[in-house]
Amino acid sequence: MGRKGDGFPAYRGEMEYVCQGCGSRFPAAELHYTCPDCSGVFLLEDRRFAELAETSGETWREIFDARAASKHPALQGIFRFYELVAPILEPEDIVSPGEGQTPVVRANPDLEERVGRPLAFKNEGQNPSASFKDRGMACAFSYLKSLLRHKQWERLLTVCASTGDTSASAAMYAAYVGHPVTSVVLLPQGKVTPQQLAQPLGSGARVLELPGVFDDCMKVVEYLADNYPVALLNSKNSWRILGQETYAFEVAQWADWQTGDKTVFVPVGNAGNISAIMAGFLKLHRLGIIGELPQIFGVQSSHADPVYRYYSAPRGQRRYEPVSVSPSVAQAAMIGNPVSFPRVRALAEQYRSQAGESGFQVVQVSEQEIVEGMLEANRQGHIACTQGGESLAGLLRAVREGAVSREKTAVLNATAHSLKFQSFQQMYFQDSFSPEYDIEPRSELINQPQRIQGGDASPEADREVFVSQAAAEIMDKLGLSGA
Ligand SMILES: *Cc1c(COP(=O)(O)O)cnc(C)c1O
Numbered sequence: 001m002g003r004k005g006d007g008f009p010a011y012r013g014e015m016e017y018v019c020q021g022c023g024s025r026f027p028a029a030e031l032h033y034t035c036p037d038c039s040g041v042f043l044l045e046d047r048r049f050a051e052l053a054e055t056s057g058e059t060w061r062e063i064f065d066a067r068a069a070s071k072h073p074a075l076q077g078i079f080r081f082y083e084l085v086a087p088i089l090e091p092e093d094i095v096s097p098g099e100g101q102t103p104v105v106r107a108n109p110d111l112e113e114r115v116g117r118p119l120a121f122k123n124e125g126q127n128p129s130a131s132f133k134d135r136g137m138a139c140a141f142s143y144l145k146s147l148l149r150h151k152q153w154e155r156l157l158t159v160c161a162s163t164g165d166t167s168a169s170a171a172m173y174a175a176y177v178g179h180p181v182t183s184v185v186l187l188p189q190g191k192v193t194p195q196q197l198a199q200p201l202g203s204g205a206r207v208l209e210l211p212g213v214f215d216d217c218m219k220v221v222e223y224l225a226d227n228y229p230v231a232l233l234n235s236k237n238s239w240r241i242l243g244q245e246t247y248a249f250e251v252a253q254w255a256d257w258q259t260g261d262k263t264v265f266v267p268v269g270n271a272g273n274i275s276a277i278m279a280g281f282l283k284l285h286r287l288g289i290i291g292e293l294p295q296i297f298g299v300q301s302s303h304a305d306p307v308y309r310y311y312s313a314p315r316g317q318r319r320y321e322p323v324s325v326s327p328s329v330a331q332a333a334m335i336g337n338p339v340s341f342p343r344v345r346a347l348a349e350q351y352r353s354q355a356g357e358s359g360f361q362v363v364q365v366s367e368q369e370i371v372e373g374m375l376e377a378n379r380q381g382h383i384a385c386t387q388g389g390e391s392l393a394g395l396l397r398a399v400r401e402g403a404v405s406r407e408k409t410a411v412l413n414a415t416a417h418s419l420k421f422q423s424f425q426q427m428y429f430q431d432s433f434s435p436e437y438d439i440e441p442r443s444e445l446i447n448q449p450q451r452i453q454g455g456d457a458s459p460e461a462d463r464e465v466f467v468s469q470a471a472a473e474i475m476d477k478l479g480l481s482g483a
């Protein structure tokens with residue numbers, strides 16, 4: 001591959017939107033959210049992708065390995081894999097405030113023994129807004145920046161309806177791009193936690209509260225997109241899916257491109273992430289960058305499991321039906337009618353044609369398994385959120401069902417930082433889940449702060465006596481005798 005002097009790739013592709021509903025194609029020069037013909041969702045494709053296959057897989061591996069040492073600011077994050085992401089962008093378009101290149105952390109011997117095979121967490125919570133959503137936003141905002149340059153727009157409103165990680169990420173990226181972008185976040189009034197409000201407010205987004213529930217906000221947002229010049233950043237936006245493919249590229253690179261002996265576990269909500277991860281591995285396989293596809297498991301809670309239900313029916317009898325959800329600790333995946341389901345169906349078909357039926361599977365787990373997956377992971381030194389716990393629960397379930405071989409290393413997607421979802425840990429420790437969650441805390445996993453009195457002395461009255469009495473009390477509590 002030719003290069004420009006500064007190390008930025010010379011290759012330019014021709015991107016187009018491909019509708020997963022009717023198959024229509026539209027050039028990427030225009031901003032599309034959904035298909036103008038049928039309202040279907042898009043995936044983005046590079047018409048020149050076949051030319052990339054003229055470079056050998058080995059050469060690509062060398063290019064991406066060498067690029068890991070690049071100092072070019074536009075190649076530090078997800079655009080390390082520029083040619084496979086959005087090769088229509090120029091370096092000045094690229095918005096990359098530190099997303100991607102997240103660590104893959106191998107589990108300690110205790111956890112591996114419990115699971116009975118090697119496993120590692122990929123810590124997506126170490127992205128800048130503390131979830132994997134930053135990968136997709138980096139791509140979406142870079143594309144928007146290129147549109148601003150080409151079209152010389154004086155103002156751009158980016159809009160999303162989300163109570164969680166999408167709005168946090170969108171607001172952060174918009175703030176980083178700055179003028180002329182204004183980020184607008186629509187939230188259902190009184191239905192979000194202080195933490196969910198804090199990130200977009202802190203990034204300076206316009207946060208608008210509407211009466212109603214989340215779905216009402218979503219309808220307003222889509223009406224805005226249909227009738228006004230705004231850019232919608234919900235996960236129907238195909239530029240986000242494209243950016244999220246880089247998760248697969250990073251897993252493959254971490255594995256030194258040996259993916260045939262890996263299994264990848266991904267929690268599924270709106271199903272954008274699992275679509276992107278399948279699409280990413282398929283790209284690497286098509287270019288010969290990896291020889292064998294890893295096995296992929298989607299994981300869903302029994303409280304929100306439409307994708308699991310679809311794939312648990314035998315081939316030929318599968319019918320997609322939205323489900324009504326019950327409260328879930330995997331709140332970011334608590335979705336009964338995933339917008340990316342058509343993407344999953346199309347990509348799973350391709351994936352299974354390459355990797356066999358067992359190459360893509362969906363497992364179902366209980367709320368109890370999810371929350372305890374998180375707690376047990378974090379007690380072994382990880383930083384999993386509830387959805388990361390769902391990944392571990394999915395692995396344990398797949399092991400029990402005999403669906404994964406003992407030789408394969410499992411890579412678990414820890415999709416956000418544990419701190420974002422600490423309210424569920426709190427509910428477990430305080431045994432305060434409402435009955436719909438179906439969660440019975442086990443005492444050995446509960447951890448609560450313990451009060452030390454310091455005997456009869458007070459720190460103000462007699463500090464020395466207080467210190468020695470408190471120390472004695474602490475050693476006594478810990479079951480250790482005095483020095
Ligand atoms: C968005 C999100 C999910 C669900 O991902 P989908 O792409 O909607 O399937 C899971 N975990 C976290 C932390 C998220 O923010």
Ligand SMILES: [Zn+2]
Binds near residue numbers: 021035036040
């Ligand atoms: Zn269409």
